[in-house]
Amino acid sequence: MAEYKGIKGFKVQYLDQDPVPAVAGWSSGSNMATARNGLGGAGTQTAGLAFTGYNGTIDVTSTEEYDGSTWTAGGNMGTGRRFVTRSGTQTAALAAGGYDAPTYPPYSAATEEYDGSTWTAGGLLNTARSGAQGAGTQTVGLAFGGALPPNAKTGATEEYNGTSWTNSNPLNTVRQTLGGAGIQTAALAFGGEVTTALSATEEYDGNSWSNSNPLNTTRTTLAGGGIQTAALAFGGSTPAVTGATESYDGNSWTTLSASLTTARTQLAGDGTQTAALAFGGNTPSLTGATEEYTVYGQPNTFQNVGQVWYNGTTKELKFTDETFSSAWATGGNLGTARRGLAGAGTQTEALAFGGRTTVDVGSTEEYDGSTWTANPTGLNTVRRFLAGCGTQTAALAFGGTSTANTDATEEYDGSTWTSNPTGLNTARSQIAGCGIQTAALAFGGNTTTATGATEEYDGSTWTTSPGSLNTARIALGGAGTQTAALAFGGEIAPITGATEEYNGATWTSSNSLNTARQQIAGAGIQTAALAFGGEGPPPLSATEEYDGNSWTTSPASLNTARTGLAGAGTQPAALAFGGEIAPITNATEEFTITGTKNIKTITVS
Numbered sequence: 099m100a101e102y103k104g105i106k107g108f109k110v111q112y113l114d115q116d117p118v119p120a121v122a123g124w125s126s127g128s129n130m131a132t133a134r135n136g137l138g139g140a141g142t143q144t145a146g147l148a149f150t151g152y153n154g155t156i157d158v159t160s161t162e163e164y165d166g167s168t169w170t171a172g173g174n175m176g177t178g179r180r181f182v183t184r185s186g187t188q189t190a191a192l193a194a195g196g197y198d199a200p201t202y203p204p205y206s207a208a209t210e211e212y213d214g215s216t217w218t219a220g221g222l223l224n225t226a227r228s229g230a231q232g233a234g235t236q237t238v239g240l241a242f243g244g245a246l247p248p249n250a251k252t253g254a255t256e257e258y259n260g261t262s263w264t265n266s267n268p269l270n271t272v273r274q275t276l277g278g279a280g281i282q283t284a285a286l287a288f289g290g291e292v293t294t295a296l297s298a299t300e301e302y303d304g305n306s307w308s309n310s311n312p313l314n315t316t317r318t319t320l321a322g323g324g325i326q327t328a329a330l331a332f333g334g335s336t337p338a339v340t341g342a343t344e345s346y347d348g349n350s351w352t353t354l355s356a357s358l359t360t361a362r363t364q365l366a367g368d369g370t371q372t373a374a375l376a377f378g379g380n381t382p383s384l385t386g387a388t389e390e391y392t393v394y395g396q397p398n399t400f401q402n403v404g405q406v407w408y409n410g411t412t413k414e415l416k417f418t419d420e421t422f423s424s425a426w427a428t429g430g431n432l433g434t435a436r437r438g439l440a441g442a443g444t445q446t447e448a449l450a451f452g453g454r455t456t457v458d459v460g461s462t463e464e465y466d467g468s469t470w471t472a473n474p475t476g477l478n479t480v481r482r483f484l485a486g487c488g489t490q491t492a493a494l495a496f497g498g499t500s501t502a503n504t505d506a507t508e509e510y511d512g513s514t515w516t517s518n519p520t521g522l523n524t525a526r527s528q529i530a531g532c533g534i535q536t537a538a539l540a541f542g543g544n545t546t547t548a549t550g551a552t553e554e555y556d557g558s559t560w561t562t563s564p565g566s567l568n569t570a571r572i573a574l575g576g577a578g579t580q581t582a583a584l585a586f587g588g589e590i591a592p593i594t595g596a597t598e599e600y601n602g603a604t605w606t607s608s609n610s611l612n613t614a615r616q617q618i619a620g621a622g623i624q625t626a627a628l629a630f631g632g633e634g635p636p637p638l639s640a641t642e643e644y645d646g647n648s649w650t651t652s653p654a655s656l657n658t659a660r661t662g663l664a665g666a667g668t669q670p671a672a673l674a675f676g677g678e679i680a681p682i683t684n685a686t687e688e689f690t691i692t693g694t695k696n697i698k699t700i701t702v703s
Contacts, residue, residue, distance in 0.1 A: 111407040116416065116697055122393040123356040124343070124376070130169050130386035132160050135379050136180030136197070139321065139366030141188040142581050143373040143390055145602070147172070147212070148366060149193060152180045154384050157199055161212070163188055164375065164388065173216045177208050181275065183232030183241045184366065187537075189214035190236040190556070192258065195244060197228035203247040204228070209263070211236055221262035225254045229274030231290075233302075234282035235536045236260065238557050240302070242287055245274040251292050255307070257282055267306040271298045275364075277322040279329040279346075281536055283492035283511060286326045286346065291318035295336055299351070301326055303491050304511060311350040315342040321367035321376060325534060326489065327444050328371040328623075328668070330391065335363035339382060343391070345371055347668075348444055360387045370579060372625055393625055406700075415700040424654040426641070426687045429673070430469045434461045435684035436676050440486030441619075441664035442493040442510075445671040445688055449490045449510065450664060453676060454482040458500045462515070464490055465673070470686070478517045479506040485531035485540060485576070486664075492535040494555065497543060499527035507560070509535055523562050524551045528617075530576030530585060537580040539600065544572040548590055552600070554580055565604035569596045575620035575665075577627040584624045584644065589616040593634055597649070599624055609648040613640045619665030621672040621689075628669045628689065633661035637679050641689070643669060658685045 130148055137151025144166035151158060157179050161172035179196035186192045191212040198206045207226035210217045223241060230244030237260035246252050253269030269287060276290025283304030290296050297312035313331060320334030327348035334340055341358030344351040358376060365379030374391040381387075406417045432450060439453030446467035453459055460477030463470040477495060484498030491512035498504055505521030522540060529543030536557035543549055550567030553560045567585060574588030581602035588594055595611030611629060618632030625646035632638050639659035641652040656674060663677030670691040677683055 110415070112410055113407045114410055116409055117405070117407065122354065122391070124359050124389045124391050126359060127164070127375075127388035127390050128168050129388060130162050130377055131171065132158060132162070133378065133384040133386035134158060135364035135384055137366045137378045138182045138184040138193050139368050139375070139377065140184050140186045140191040141368055141375070142602075143369045143375045143392075145188040145581070146368065146375045146377070147188045147191050148377055149191070149212070150175055150179055150182055150196065151366075151378060157197070161217070164377070169388070172214075173212070175210055175217045176219060177206070177210070179206055179208075181229040183230045184368070185232035185234045185239045186212075186236040192220070192232065192236045192239045194220075194223050194232065194239075194241050194258075194263075195227050195230045205245070205247050209258070221258070223263050224256055224265055225252060227252060227254070229276075231276045231278035231287060233278045233280045233285040234258075235557055238282045238536050240282045240285050242269055242278070242285070242302070243273050243276050243290060255302070269300055269307050270309055271296065271300065273298070275319045277320045277331050277334075279322050279324045280326040281492055281534055283535070284326040284489045286329050288313055288322065288329075288331055288346075289317050289320050289334060295334075299346070313351050314344055314353045315340060317342070319364045321365050323367055323369040323374045324371040330369075330371045330374050332367065332374070332376055332391070333358055333362050333365045333379065339363050339380065348447075356391070359389055360385060362387070370582070370623075372623055373582060416697055417700060419698045424652050424689065424691045426654055426656050426674070426689050428657060429675075429686035429688045430465070431686055432470050432675055432684035433463055433472045434459065435682045436461070437662035437678040437682050438482035438484075439662075439664045439676045440484045440495060441666040441673070441675065442486045442488045443490040443666045445667040445673045447490040448666040448673050448675070449486070449493050450675055451486060451493070451495055451510075452477055452481050452484045452498060455682065458482050462510070465675075465686070473513065475514050477515050478508055479504060481506070481527075483527040483529070483573075485529045487531050487533050487538050488535040494531075494535045494538050496522055496531060496538070496540055496555075497526050497529040503527045503545060507555070518558070520559050522560050523553055524549060526551075528572040530574045532576045532578045532583050533580040539576075539580045539583050541576065541583070541585055541600070542567055542571050542574045542588060548572045550605075552605070563603070565600065567598055567605050568607050569594065569598065571596070573616035573618070575618040575629055575632075577620040577622045578624040582624040584620070584627050586611055586620065586627075586629055586644075587615050587618040587632060597644070611642055611649050612651050613638065613642070615640075617661040617663075619663045619674055621665045621667045622669035626669040628665075628672045630665065630672070630674055630689070631656055631660050631663045631677060637661045637677075654689065656687055658683060658687065660685070
């Protein structure tokens with residue numbers, strides 16, 4: 099009798115349980131030395147920071163630093179308090195306001211800045227308050243909401259420039275003990291309370307707040323992290339203590355199946371939507387418990403379309419059936435056809451800038467999901483083969499060439515480009531980049547030869563990373579964040595499909611693209627990226643999806659094969675625009691993944 103291996107060329111797997119398409123969940127980390135609630139938090143999953151809070155007796159000044167496995171003591175704050183704002187990183191954090199019990203009134207305006215070892219006083223908030231939330235960085239920060247004496251709530255919003263606070267337009271819904279995420283020009287506020295818990299969500303564009311879709315779980319004293327278009331909310335009080343976790347895609351919240359292992363309120367946390375950190379709080383008793391949220395593919399047995407296995411527990415032969423679909427659809431054309439341009443933002447809020455028509459241009463256009471609108475104010479330095487990152491209202495442009503390679507760096511605020519006199523340390527073109535305006539990464543490119551040089555931008559200055567790409571190259575693609583980046587494709591003579599992952603310090607080689615190519619575009623994050631277009635050497639339409647380990651060729655190819663194009667968005671909602679197919683094109687396409695994979699049982703009828 100014929101065997102399945104003989105027919106299909108491989109053996110049927112024997113599994114004790116059905117495989118899953120992806121695993122996303124909370125796992126335990128090391129406990130903090132000081133259990134506390136009402137604390138502040140900043141940083142990333144592998145470089146976290148905990149500060150202040152209430153230990154059941156007093157408001158503490160202690161600071162602890164997390165390295166991805168262990169908490170160690172940092173420098174003490176000048177003033178112990180609870181319910182401070184939080185923003186920044188482990189080595190450049192910002193805390194403001196809070197409840198300072200020994201003083202009266204106990205609502206504080208104090209600001210402190212942390213440099214990785216010491217806290218120093220900064221400019222006072224204009225509105226002293228407790229239970230406000232923060233976003234952004236140490237030098238480009240944001241504070242919003244909070245409580246005022248004796249029992250009032252506020253929507254007051256203030257922007258910090260590294261020295262002083264300036265009042266901006268308030269939240270539409272006044273509240274305290276809310277969650278927050280994002281940057282100063284693209285922030286997110288969610289949850290909190292007035293007299294009862296709220297679900298209200300608002301987005302800040304650097305000037306004013308607009309209402310968005312609410313949380314699915316109404317709650318207060320919650321925590322969160324990420325950016326405005328990819329945020330995570332977790333924990334809090336409904337008033338019952340909850341571990342509920344939700345993800346935000348820039349429009350709506352989705353309740354995730356993975357809740358905190360330890361449900362709690364008055365906790366702290368930060369990180370990204372796919373790599374978050376939660377610590378401290380009340381369960382209702384004080385806790386120092388730490389949890390890490392990670393989205394990753396399950397090793398060895400993750401689902402593939404058409405995968406066949408025998409479930410030894412249920413005694414059934416099963417397979418995965420493709421009930422989802424992916425496709426590129428035509429969007430609105432760019433006003434200016436060009437190649438070698440750069441992009442930023444999302445599928446429905448994108449930005450295109452720079453490139454070459456018959457001459458190099460600085461033209462800037464904004465996309466609303468259907469139409470591109472030209473901004474009469476273009477880049478200050480016209481150029482092609484530059485890189486970009488960030489959002490439509492907070493973008494960054496860097497590198498490129500016109501008559502010569504440039505180190506030029508410019509910031510976009512939604513209307514105007516501003517040149518930073520401090521440019522890249524290594525001037526180059528055909529460069530790749532990722533991240534946000536205040537936390538960007540630049541890597542690879544062409545000086546006079548291919549380089550692997552990597553630089554990090556903090557909102558004002560570029561710093562050369564000790565970790566260079568293992569494969570120096572030009573005309574490569576990039577995706578992800580400053581501390582979790584992805585580099586793929588490019589040219590090193592010959593063209594390559596080499597892929598590398600960056601962890602904030604070093605690059606590690608991963609599995610290569612299935613189709614080697616240069617002048618490629620990308621979108622998404624390190625564990626869920628998309629690569630499309632490019633040259634191999636003819637213009638290509640091939641699209642590939644990366645799951646944090648390997649690339650899979652998508653059945654959906656670009657309708658217009660092209661090279662030198664730009665990309666924006668996420669893996670399930672990407673945007674491709676511009677490029678060259680001989681001639682140069684203004685074509686725009688939108689990539690969408692819909693549906694899911696289903697497990698089906700093989701039966702005999």
